[in-house]
Amino acid sequence: MQPSNWQILVLKPTPAFLTFLSTQFNDAKIPEYRMLQTDNTAYVFPHQNSEEEFLDEIEAKYVNMFRHEIKRWLGEGQIAKDINASFLDFLCCFKFEVHTHLVLMEESLLDGNQMICIKPRTAMMKLIQDKLSSLNYGDDLVTQQEITQWQENGTVIVKNLPSVYDLRPFLRLQYYNLYETEMLRMCSDVTEIWPEVESYQMFCRYFVVEYHSQLLHLV
Known part of the structure; x- marks a missing residue:
């Protein structure tokens, strides 16, 4: 997979x-926490050379992201109010998940306004470790840090779907291509440890699929 810009x-x-x-918007209907844990907003940034540079880029644009998140969860009427929030408040209010492996299924990235994220499940990680051990590759070929990075920095598929109900048909059609893409990202040099994935059900056993209906461009 080629490095992304x-x-x-x-x-x-x-x-x-x-x-x-609840502190800033006393008269608003505050959503339940569980509602905030699905279909999180994704934002496109130019690739930075270091974590420090990326954090600087986030700080430069955090107000726009903060305003969008408030508008998304409380409605258009609430955003007219000035936001009394610092960058430290922003850091406390959101956990960051960063993805650098992108597969484009639209004509250009700017045409994409939705995305799908594919991540390996624990069952896949255990299978990889067991196969490496059985083939005498050594315990240090794949470190725990690499496993954590594989699970957190999943492959992003930039693909617009008419509705969330079109997600499963898309996955049923493309599951094997998505499987190969993920395995190439993680284990391109040891293809002999790849598990057999012969059905959509097996794909779901080994991978988590997250759908994000909002992919916003801050460039």
């Missing part, structure tokens, strides 16, 4: 975000 930031609200909303 872009990276995706997914904002996952924390309990502090609910506290912030």
